[in-house]
Amino acid sequence: MSAIQVDKIAKTYSRDKLVVPVLNDVTLSINEGEFVALMGPSGSGKTTLLNIIAGIDRPTSGRVSVLGTDIAGLSESELAKWRARTVGFIFQFYNLIPVLTAYENVELPLMLTPLTKEQRKQQVETALRVVGLADRMNHSPNQLSGGQQQRVAIARAIATDPDIIVADEPTGDLDKVSANEIMTLLERLNKEFKKTIVMVTHDPSAAERAHIVRHLEKGDLLPGEERHENA
Amino acid sequence: MKIPFKYILRNFYSRKLTTTATVLGMTLVVVVFTVAFMMGMGIRKTLSVTGSENNALVVRKSSQGEISSIINREVADIISSLPQVAKSSEGKPLISTEPVVIFIQPKKGGGVSNLTVRGVTPVAFQIRDNIKLVEGKTFGFGSRELIVGKSISKRFNGVAIGDKVKLAGDMWTIVGVFDAGGSGFDSEVWGDSEQLLSAFQRTSYSTITFRLSDPKQIEQLKLQFDADKRLKQFTPEIERTYFSKQSNQTSGFIMGLGVFITLFIMVGAIIGAMITMFTAVANRTTEIGTLRALGFTRGSILISFLFESLLLSVVGCVLGLLISSTMSSMEVSTINFQSFSEIAFNFTLNIYIVLGAFAFSIFMGLVGGFLPSWRASRLKIIEALRAA
Ligand SMILES: Nc1ncnc2c1ncn2[C@@H]1O[C@H](COP(=O)(O)OP(=O)(O)OP(=O)(O)O)[C@@H](O)[C@H]1O
Ligand SMILES: [Mg+2]
Numbered sequence: 001m002s003a004i005q006v007d008k009i010a011k012t013y014s015r016d017k018l019v020v021p022v023l024n025d026v027t028l029s030i031n032e033g034e035f036v037a038l039m040g041p042s043g044s045g046k047t048t049l050l051n052i053i054a055g056i057d058r059p060t061s062g063r064v065s066v067l068g069t070d071i072a073g074l075s076e077s078e079l080a081k082w083r084a085r086t087v088g089f090i091f092q093f094y095n096l097i098p099v100l101t102a103y104e105n106v107e108l109p110l111m112l113t114p115l116t117k118e119q120r121k122q123q124v125e126t127a128l129r130v131v132g133l134a135d136r137m138n139h140s141p142n143q144l145s146g147g148q149q150q151r152v153a154i155a156r157a158i159a160t161d162p163d164i165i166v167a168d169e170p171t172g173d174l175d176k177v178s179a180n181e182i183m184t185l186l187e188r189l190n191k192e193f194k195k196t197i198v199m200v201t202h203d204p205s206a207a208e209r210a211h212i213v214r215h216l217e218k219g220d221l222l223p224g225e226e227r228h229e230n231a
Numbered sequence: 232m233k234i235p236f237k238y239i240l241r242n243f244y245s246r247k248l249t250t251t252a253t254v255l256g257m258t259l260v261v262v263v264f265t266v267a268f269m270m271g272m273g274i275r276k277t278l279s280v281t282g283s284e285n286n287a288l289v290v291r292k293s294s295q296g297e298i299s300s301i302i303n304r305e306v307a308d309i310i311s312s313l314p315q316v317a318k319s320s321e322g323k324p325l326i327s328t329e330p331v332v333i334f335i336q337p338k339k340g341g342g343v344s345n346l347t348v349r350g351v352t353p354v355a356f357q358i359r360d361n362i363k364l365v366e367g368k369t370f371g372f373g374s375r376e377l378i379v380g381k382s383i384s385k386r387f388n389g390v391a392i393g394d395k396v397k398l399a400g401d402m403w404t405i406v407g408v409f410d411a412g413g414s415g416f417d418s419e420v421w422g423d424s425e426q427l428l429s430a431f432q433r434t435s436y437s438t439i440t441f442r443l444s445d446p447k448q449i450e451q452l453k454l455q456f457d458a459d460k461r462l463k464q465f466t467p468e469i470e471r472t473y474f475s476k477q478s479n480q481t482s483g484f485i486m487g488l489g490v491f492i493t494l495f496i497m498v499g500a501i502i503g504a505m506i507t508m509f510t511a512v513a514n515r516t517t518e519i520g521t522l523r524a525l526g527f528t529r530g531s532i533l534i535s536f537l538f539e540s541l542l543l544s545v546v547g548c549v550l551g552l553l554i555s556s557t558m559s560s561m562e563v564s565t566i567n568f569q570s571f572s573e574i575a576f577n578f579t580l581n582i583y584i585v586l587g588a589f590a591f592s593i594f595m596g597l598v599g600g601f602l603p604s605w606r607a608s609r610l611k612i613i614e615a616l617r618a619a
Contacts, residue, residue, distance in 0.1 A: 056524050056612040077528055084526025091616070095521040099241035109525045111233045156525075 003164065003196045004030040004053055009062030011048055011219075022048050023059070024219045032067075032163075035190040035197045037207040040216035046200040047168055049216065053198060054087050054166040055079050067163060084112040088157030088195075090167035094149040096141040096156075102128065103137035106155045113160060127155035130193075131185060147178030154185055158193070165189060167199040171206050183209045234527060234535040242511065243542050250543065253507045256500040257547020257595060258554065260493055261588045265555040267489020268584045270563070271482035273576035278478035278567075281415035282470030285446050286358050287315075289439040289456075289467045296477060296569040297331040298347075302465065303435040309461055310439055315452050317442040319357070325442035327355040330427050332437075333572050334398055337388045344564075345572040346383065348398065349416075350424035350436075358442045362416065367392040367407030372423045375430070378407040380417035382575035386564060390420075399430040415474055418564070418574045440470055477569045484568065497595060500547075504599025508540050512607040519607050520615025533608035540600020541593065548592035556580055 011023040051057035110120040128134045131151035171179035189195045213226040294300035316324045330350040370376035395402045411417045456462040559580040567574040
């Protein structure tokens with residue numbers, strides 16, 4: 001069954017009187033438990049598509065249904081609640097809160113749940129254990145390497161146990177070794193924890209770890225898909 | 232609000248320099264405000280315990296204060312024969328006819344100031360029972376001797392026991408120091424009423440104070456004065472009420488000036504807070520985008536930044552109150568506009584001033600923080616995230 005169903009979405013920006021098309025009638029279906037990589041040249045609309053799927057941007061037209069919810073129909077505050085429950089975010093520059101420790105960063109999305117402090121503690125510790133940083137939970141982001149920060153960010157993304165993980169160039173700021181670690185981690189989240197992952201990347205070796213690679217070009221989703229049988 | 236308070240608190244701490252500068256701006260506002268009100272309240276408190284609730288003080292209606300009041304002996308005789316004047320056990324009326332004059336005396340810190348001299352009759356000590364001699368002896372009736380209030384002996388030169396002061400061309404000897412229990416009399420010099428009259432070649436008193444046989448009769452007594460053509464230029468008032476009213480102009484002026492200056496620097500402090508918070512929002516744009524993406528609402532963002540701004544002003548307020556409270560009960564003096572003479576009082580910090588300072592601070596924090604917080608909450612998620 002498809003976890004993410006994107007139907008003919010278009011996105012345009014109007015600059016002065018000029019209408020700039022960013023996405024042109026993109027249709028895409030991603031099955032539950034799939035690990036999809038989106039590739040394409042800079043400015044082709046990858047981030048825009050990912051943001052629309054994650055519910056932090058809205059298409060100009062078209063429909064987006066995620067796990068049966070038509071997210072275009074949600075109000076802003078409903079959408080915020082929906083994101084907190086459903087989507088885990090991983091960013092290129094980690095986007096950790098600098099004044100909070102690793103533990104507190106991972107706890108942050110749990111503040112939006114009805115969990116007690118003790119329950120949150122268990123979730124945070126579990127998430128940090130998954131990314132192998134349980135011993136660093138009291139470190140602040142600036143005491144961690146880039147790779148470690150991204151692992152904390154991954155722990156934050158999985159803390160609420162969302163069904164979908166979106167990652168925008170998660171290895172874009174990392175060296176080869178760290179990038180490899182992050183990809184191994186994402187693979188594990190997909191295989192072991194059954195997360196549906198949508199990842200934007202420029203890095204072919206990262207894309208190779210996904211099951212399916214789709215290409216965007218000037219706002220069009222190219223029809224062909226690469227399949228990797230590493231699942 | 233779902234955003235943890237420690238997030239707000241740590242951001243507050245993390246930019247030490249701007250936080251300190253902004254907090255100090257708030258502190259300054261609070262110090263100015265509280266000091267003005269502590270002065271005003273101190274003056275009020277001092278004059279509101281001056282005199283007795285059981286005495287009536289008679290002044291000329293047109294007078295601004297005691298020194299500009301004139302009551303001649305005939306009027307004094309009429310008043311002393313009124314049935315409302317209480318009598319001593321020997322049957323004598325408990326009335327003190329008092330000339331009040333001012334003279335200039337050098338102050339200890341340099342400069343000069345006015346001192347009030349009150350001429351009293353022996354009855355004065357009977358009807359103002361909180362006057363205690365603490366040093367030396369009391370002045371002799373019939374001699375050119377004076378006693379000084381304890382605030383004066385602290386603040387003026389040449390008024391120690393044994394010193395002589397020049398009054399109306401004559402030399403008068405200081406023979407004692409009295410304690411009037413923190414009232415306005417502590418800032419006065421007392422001597423024999425008749426000696427002062429003769430020295431100043433005056434035939435009339437300034438005011439008359441007498442013990443009321445029943446303090447409740449004061450309103451009726453006022454009507455009686457108005458109805459009597461010999462007395463209608465004069466008015467009786469409960470002594471304590473009279474002195475209390477004497478403080479209004481001075482304390483009102485000081486507090487009014489305080490509010491005025493406070494409002495001025497408040498504008499500066501609010502702008503300071505606004506700049507600090509706008510900078511914080513600009514520096515944390517990606518962070519705001521991230522929080523929003525994670526599911527925190529615009530409302531949470533608004534409140535968290537408002538809280539941060541309030542923290543600036545409330546910490547500033549607490550600091551300001553701490554500074555002001557070290558001045559609390561410190562003795563200072565100022566000219567009382569209505570008696571034209573120096574009055575000593577203590578800075579008085581009370582709960583209303585504290586609440587007022589908090590109200591001012593919360594106002595500053597909200598006003599200064601609102602626009603930046605609003606802006607933070609209106610940011611679009613994708614644009615905020617792109618700001619990296
Ligand atoms: N707020 C905006 N206003 C106008 N144009 C925008 C805005 N946001 C994005 N665009 C345009 O949309 C197009 C697609 O942007 P997007 O960020 O999705 O590209 P991308 O494929 O992720 O590129 P990159 O690989 O560089 O991250 C770009 O041409 C960009 O300039
Ligand atoms: Mg992009």
